[in-house]
Amino acid sequence: MEYRFDPNVRYAKTHEWVRVEGEEAIVGISDYAQHELSDVVYVELPEVGSIVQQGKACAVVESVKTAEDVYAPISGEVIAINEALRDKPELVNQDPFGAAWFFRVKMSDPSEVNALMDAAAYQRHVESEERR
Amino acid sequence: MTGKGLRRTRLYDWHVRAGARMMEFAGWEMPAQYPTGPIEEHQRVRTAAGLFDIDHMGQLRLSGPDAEALLQAVQTWDIRRTGVGQAHYTLFCYADGGTVDDVFLYHLPDHWLIVVNAANREKDLTWLQAHVGDATVTLEDISEQTYMLALQGPQAQTILQRVTEVDLARVAFHTIVSGHVAGVPALISATGYTGEHGYELLFPADEAEHVWTTLLRVGESEGLIPCGLVARDTLRAEACLPLYGHEIHAAIDPISAGLGFAVSFDKGDFIGREALLKVHLEGPQQRLVAFEMVERGVPRPGYPVVVGGASVGQVTSGLYSPSTGRYVGMAYVPAAYAAVGTELAIVIHKQPRAARVVPRPFYRRRQRGEGGEVPRG
Numbered sequence: 001m002e003y004r005f006d007p008n009v010r011y012a013k014t015h016e017w018v019r020v021e022g023e024e025a026i027v028g029i030s031d032y033a034q035h036e037l038s039d040v041v042y043v044e045l046p047e048v049g050s051i052v053q054q055g056k057a058c059a060v061v062e063s064v065k066t067a068e069d070v071y072a073p074i075s076g077e078v079i080a081i082n083e084a085l086r087d088k089p090e091l092v093n094q095d096p097f098g099a100a101w102f103f104r105v106k107m108s109d110p111s112e113v114n115a116l117m118d119a120a121a122y123q124r125h126v127e128s129e130e131r132r
Numbered sequence: 133m134t135g136k137g138l139r140r141t142r143l144y145d146w147h148v149r150a151g152a153r154m155m156e157f158a159g160w161e162m163p164a165q166y167p168t169g170p171i172e173e174h175q176r177v178r179t180a181a182g183l184f185d186i187d188h189m190g191q192l193r194l195s196g197p198d199a200e201a202l203l204q205a206v207q208t209w210d211i212r213r214t215g216v217g218q219a220h221y222t223l224f225c226y227a228d229g230g231t232v233d234d235v236f237l238y239h240l241p242d243h244w245l246i247v248v249n250a251a252n253r254e255k256d257l258t259w260l261q262a263h264v265g266d267a268t269v270t271l272e273d274i275s276e277q278t279y280m281l282a283l284q285g286p287q288a289q290t291i292l293q294r295v296t297e298v299d300l301a302r303v304a305f306h307t308i309v310s311g312h313v314a315g316v317p318a319l320i321s322a323t324g325y326t327g328e329h330g331y332e333l334l335f336p337a338d339e340a341e342h343v344w345t346t347l348l349r350v351g352e353s354e355g356l357i358p359c360g361l362v363a364r365d366t367l368r369a370e371a372c373l374p375l376y377g378h379e380i381h382a383a384i385d386p387i388s389a390g391l392g393f394a395v396s397f398d399k400g401d402f403i404g405r406e407a408l409l410k411v412h413l414e415g416p417q418q419r420l421v422a423f424e425m426v427e428r429g430v431p432r433p434g435y436p437v438v439v440g441g442a443s444v445g446q447v448t449s450g451l452y453s454p455s456t457g458r459y460v461g462m463a464y465v466p467a468a469y470a471a472v473g474t475e476l477a478i479v480i481h482k483q484p485r486a487a488r489v490v491p492r493p494f495y496r497r498r499q500r501g502e503g504g505e506v507p508r509g
Contacts, residue, residue, distance in 0.1 A: 038153075038165060038169050038170065039169045039170055039171040041171075041430060041452035042428065042429065042430045042452060042459070044429070044481065060481055062430045062452075064170045064171065064362055064366060064451070064452065065164070065170070065362050067430065067432065067481075086428070090171075
């Protein structure tokens with residue numbers, strides 16, 4: 001199976017991505033993750049102002065058949081959420097690295113990004129999951 | 133059988149080659165969805181046609197001079213109202229009114245065909261055998277040699293007509309005829325589990341791939357695609373057709389489940405009659421309701437239903453309904469909360485969210501004609 005791997009983001013083992021923009025970061029889920037879920041019908045986002053912690057569940061993404069937790073790939077305060085996902089959860093399937101960003105955080109510890117994978121390492125991680 | 137002990141249908145290899153994602157269902161390894169995805173598969177059945185491998189369903193054949201008497205005793209429907217060539221939904225009940233299974237009965241010229249849920253096939257067979265007594269009947273499980281497909285959707289008739297000599301315009305809703313499909317001797321039944329017009333086809337199992345691929349080929353121009361069990365589930369749930377293990381099970385009687393239309397109290401005695409009559413006369417304590425979410429969220433089976441802060445029931449099925457764009461479900465609640473318009477809350481991800489009771493079903497096909505859909509499991 002062919003998946004897209006955005007080279008400009010960092011990835012968590014649990015298939016979330018982070019795009020760092022100065023002191024802020026944007027979070028979403030990977031193309032592999034949306035493909036595994038298949039048709040997304042609902043996304044539950046954290047509230048603006050809430051604090052998310054790296055590795056802790058912070059959102060839920062639901063397909064026709066299942067509900068999956070989304071884990072924060074980075075810690076910080078949520079400063080914006082993608083309201084478009086409310087009415088168009090299918091954006092997650094259509095444009096996981098673009099229009100379907102989940103939320104934006106003000107990072108509390110930008111060095112946490114170093115613990116995340118680059119696209120090449122994440123691609124190897126996905127391939128190893130595929131083989132299981 | 134596979135390493136996991138799951139059964140596979142004769143189309144297993146075809147499904148895998150087509151890129152289907154396989155899932156375990158009732159001891160079978162079945163296609164959950166094809167690369168098209170369950171939403172498109174669902175919409176295709178509503179607007180064009182879909183083809184389902186439903187060979188996991190079991191088929192029992194009952195014949196002999198006492199077949200009718202045995203059937204009258206072990207299921208809820210008065211089969212004297214179902215003439216030769218007709219089909220009817222019915223239930224096997226325990227003496228306490230709980231449900232053994234929900235099945236479809238087909239009255240054929242020299243026998244009765246009983247289509248049962250995959251999960252209940254052995255249980256049903258044992259149940260029937262236990263009640264044969266000294267009746268003169270022949271009961272056979274013909275599931276292995278019988279293949280079953282469902283062709284469903286507004287274009288189903290047009291597509292099937294291309295590969296059968298049977299005049300489908302004369303095959304009324306809930307009737308069954310014998311003929312040929314793609315040159316193969318087949319029973320053609322105007323039944324289904326999607327809330328759409330369509331057919332279920334029964335034919336010799338060795339012909340599975342030939343019939344399947346022929347239908348897909350002749351139906352392609354009408355938009356026919358193969359559909360998996362995920363779409364089958366959202367389609368049946370939108371039509372509020374019950375699924376055994378969810379809306380009905382051993383601890384639920386058909387009256388509480390809203391299936392009283394399949395219970396004939398006036399036909400004479402049958403197993404469970406006394407218990408069901410009591411529920412019917414006193415009114416069920418719990419009722420199955422249809423609800424829609426007022427606040428967003430996907431209700432899932434097992435989620436609590438809350439009224440005034442107290443848990444009063446449980447969701448049995450819940451989904452995003454592709455045909456209506458709403459988040460909906462079914463649940464058992466105390467009868468006092470079952471009226472349309474009643475405000476409930478469903479606990480989704482530990483948070484109570486507003487919902488309200490709405491009329492059943494969520495989706496009803498526009499075409500007028502044969503009357504309402506009748507559930508089947």
